[in-house]
Amino acid sequence: MGQDVFEITINAVKMVAIFLLMVQLVPVLVWVERRGSAFIQNRFGPNRVGPLGLTQLLADAVKFLFKEEYIPNGANRLLFYGAPVMALVPGALAFGSLPLSMPIKIEPFSISILGMSIATTKAYTFAFQSFDIGIGIVFVLGVSSLGAYALLMAGWSSNNKYSLYGALRASAQMISYELALGLSLVGVLLLYNTFTFSEMINLQQGPLTINVMGAVKEISFLPNWGIFFQPLGAIILFSAMFAETNRLPFDLPEAEAELVAGYHTAYGGLKMLMFYIGEYGHMLVASGLMVTFYFGGYNLPLIDSAQVVEHFVGHGLSANAAAVMGALALFVVFLAKVLVFLWIFIWVRWSLPRFRYDQLMDLGWKTMLPWALANTIVTAVVILVLRNKWVH
Amino acid sequence: MSPLVIILALGVFVAIFGIALVYVSSLLGPRQPQSQMKLTPYECGLEGERREDTKISVNFYLTAILFILFDIEIIFMYPWAVAFGDYLSAGNGVYIFAVMAVFLAIFIFGLIWEIKSKALEWE
Amino acid sequence: MENSLLFYVLSTLIVLFSFGMLVAANPVFSALFLALTMVGLAGLFFHLEAYFIAGVQLIVYAGAVMVLFVMVLMLFDLKKEIAPFSRGTLAGFVKLVCAGALFGLIIGAAKHSTEMMMITPEQAASQSGYAVEMKALATLLFTKYLLAFEVLGVLLLLIAVGVVAVSRAKGGTHVRS
Numbered sequence: 001m002g003q004d005v006f007e008i009t010i011n012a013v014k015m016v017a018i019f020l021l022m023v024q025l026v027p028v029l030v031w032v033e034r035r036g037s038a039f040i041q042n043r044f045g046p047n048r049v050g051p052l053g054l055t056q057l058l059a060d061a062v063k064f065l066f067k068e069e070y071i072p073n074g075a076n077r078l079l080f081y082g083a084p085v086m087a088l089v090p091g092a093l094a095f096g097s098l099p100l101s102m103p104i105k106i107e108p109f110s111i112s113i114l115g116m117s118i119a120t121t122k123a124y125t126f127a128f129q130s131f132d133i134g135i136g137i138v139f140v141l142g143v144s145s146l147g148a149y150a151l152l153m154a155g156w157s158s159n160n161k162y163s164l165y166g167a168l169r170a171s172a173q174m175i176s177y178e179l180a181l182g183l184s185l186v187g188v189l190l191l192y193n194t195f196t197f198s199e200m201i202n203l204q205q206g207p208l209t210i211n212v213m214g215a216v217k218e219i220s221f222l223p224n225w226g227i228f229f230q231p232l233g234a235i236i237l238f239s240a241m242f243a244e245t246n247r248l249p250f251d252l253p254e255a256e257a258e259l260v261a262g263y264h265t266a267y268g269g270l271k272m273l274m275f276y277i278g279e280y281g282h283m284l285v286a287s288g289l290m291v292t293f294y295f296g297g298y299n300l301p302l303i304d305s306a307q308v309v310e311h312f313v314g315h316g317l318s319a320n321a322a323a324v325m326g327a328l329a330l331f332v333v334f335l336a337k338v339l340v341f342l343w344i345f346i347w348v349r350w351s352l353p354r355f356r357y358d359q360l361m362d363l364g365w366k367t368m369l370p371w372a373l374a375n376t377i378v379t380a381v382v383i384l385v386l387r388n389k390w391v392h
Numbered sequence: 393m394s395p396l397v398i399i400l401a402l403g404v405f406v407a408i409f410g411i412a413l414v415y416v417s418s419l420l421g422p423r424q425p426q427s428q429m430k431l432t433p434y435e436c437g438l439e440g441e442r443r444e445d446t447k448i449s450v451n452f453y454l455t456a457i458l459f460i461l462f463d464i465e466i467i468f469m470y471p472w473a474v475a476f477g478d479y480l481s482a483g484n485g486v487y488i489f490a491v492m493a494v495f496l497a498i499f500i501f502g503l504i505w506e507i508k509s510k511a512l513e514w515e
Numbered sequence: 516m517e518n519s520l521l522f523y524v525l526s527t528l529i530v531l532f533s534f535g536m537l538v539a540a541n542p543v544f545s546a547l548f549l550a551l552t553m554v555g556l557a558g559l560f561f562h563l564e565a566y567f568i569a570g571v572q573l574i575v576y577a578g579a580v581m582v583l584f585v586m587v588l589m590l591f592d593l594k595k596e597i598a599p600f601s602r603g604t605l606a607g608f609v610k611l612v613c614a615g616a617l618f619g620l621i622i623g624a625a626k627h628s629t630e631m632m633m634i635t636p637e638q639a640a641s642q643s644g645y646a647v648e649m650k651a652l653a654t655l656l657f658t659k660y661l662l663a664f665e666v667l668g669v670l671l672l673l674i675a676v677g678v679v680a681v682s683r684a685k686g687g688t689h690v691r692s
Contacts, residue, residue: 079543079547133566134566135566135567135570138566138567138570138571139570139573141570141573141574142557142569142570142571142573142574142577145573145574145577146550146554146573146577148581149547149577149581149584152581152585153547156543156588164588168585168588171585175578178578182574
């Protein structure tokens with residue numbers, strides 16, 4: 001019974017903490033986006049409120065809270081209020097399944113007061129993620145395909161043709177690019193032969209290892225990251241992610257010259273903010289997936305996670321403290337890698353112009369899908385030739 | 393503890409969080425008596441038209457259905473890709489490759505046909 | 516205890532959602548209820564430790580229901596045609612017959628399929644949940660049901676051709692040019 005309560009508490013705390021981490025990253029990203037766009041366009045950006053304009057976010061939050069409540073005539077109330085809530089869920093679920101750092105293995109230790117041992121804990125492994133789910137990739141794909149419903153609900157319930165067109169464009173574009181995205185993942189699966197994120201990360205430890213017909217060749221100065229085996233897949237996946245998150249250059253659903261603000265035209269205040277949380281949540285998941293598939297996950301290049309723990313033990317920490325410190329250090333590494341990709345998202349948004357709608361669909365169906373197919377076939381052929389046991 | 397419990401709990405938690413946000417903002421925001429004009433569906437300065445006139449291109453529907461068909465084909469590649477390694481180490485790599493090669497040939501034929509038939513053209 | 520509780524919660528939700536889908540007057544709500552039913556079914560598959568099928572259920576059916584959603588938006592003049600669509604003796608009769616036929620089909624298929632995907636206890640003990648399922652699935656799919664698998668590819672192609680043809684056809688009041 002004590003163990004049950006303990007597990008429930010741990011899991012609940014992890015769940016809430018990781019969700020809040022995602023929500024808390026959003027204001028930071030908004031700040032980075034504003035300052036970054038200002039930097040790119042040679043302006044100042046928000047710099048009046050607080051140091052570097054950082055407290056502008058607080059001011060914005062208060063402003064959002066006190067916005068007028070507005071619901072257009074003829075709108076469907078249930079769906080109108082439900083859509084922003086629905087926009088939060090997929091991102092949060094997908095983010096919860098990503099491993100943010102290595103699991104912390106706690107050895108049994110005894111708790112003692114005044115020299116008297118009162119209890120001995122059991123060995124326990126904390127996974128640094130909300131839930132560890134074997135079919136990681138399929139789960140994330142499935143959950144994020146639910147994201148389109150929030151847009152359709154918002155677009156239909158607003159009783160407004162701009163919203164409806166925006167929602168339809170958004171869903172058509174999301175499903176079109178989901179094909180290229182899903183197909184580019186086949187290359188990843190062929191490479192690692194697993195759906196589980198933590199196994200993929202473990203496979204990317206150590207120096208770059210190439211297995212040619214049983215002869216193993218090591219390149220000692222490069223990490224064993226997926227990007228060296230799947231460069232084309234990585235590019236296709238990352239580009240498709242831009243379309244999935246509805247960001248420039250694929251932000252046709254919000255093309256202000258044609259559609260005002262797309263599916264959230266009729267929304268304001270906190271409800272609009274929730275759509276933004278959903279969008280940034282998608283970006284976080286996308287960056288996390290890129291890091292996990294192609295850039296070694298939470299691991300430092302060329303350094304195994306076990307070595308990090310040993311390093312902390314070498315500095316005189318106990319085994320348990322070293323495990324915790326190691327996991328925290330690798331969590332910082334993961335965040336740093338993710339932030340690089342988030343910055344690329346922002347950078348691209350302020351550098352490239354928007355596509356026309358037919359160009360967008362052509363790119364998805366006639367360019368990226370065939371290239372993803374080619375990537376799959378080439379990967380399969382190469383792996384077949386190099387790794388097959390030709391002689392029984 | 394089954395991950396399903398955590399997933400359901402997380403979903404419920406996020407939903408409650410979202411509903412609380414929507415509720416709080418509806419409590420705090422001012423509710424002046426709004427003019428009827430303000431409540432009409434948004435239109436760029438003109439009087440709004442009726443929504444029933446909104447026509448939706450058949451292309452959206454076509455795209456959606458073609459998406460499902462291709463998506464199902466892609467889903468079938470997932471177990472194949474994961475099992476590929478096992479078949480390779482058992483020496484059956486050529487067999488499993490040939491199985492998917494036939495399937496992929498049909499897939500590619502379908503894709504080329506769709507592109508040639510101009511079903512994916514948007515005007 | 517925890518297991519059976521979860522099962523009852525999920526199946527109650529599924530039944531409620533599918534009932535909602537049937538009685539909702541507005542086709543948009545019907546589509547959304549159907550989506551919820553599919554999500555519930557995915558949860559049930561997950562609970563039965565068929566993890567991959569659960570994921571596929573989410574990916575494929577979430578997309579499929581979205582198609583319905585779009586079709587509803589496209590075909591129905593929602594303000595006027597809700598009533599004729601969902602009421603009336605003939606429509607009700609057709610719905611009942613279709614539901615009955617589908618029910619019979621599913622029961623028949625379940626009764627006649629004697630061979631199921633069997634996972635031996637040894638396999639289950641040696642590997643973690645989903646890996647066993649994946650390997651058993653892949654082995655069945657690519658050896659025993661190979662022909663069905665390849666024919667499925669052709670079938671999907673035929674559907675694609677049919678969809679394009681139907682969307683091109685200018686029937687009814689339109690004159691074919």
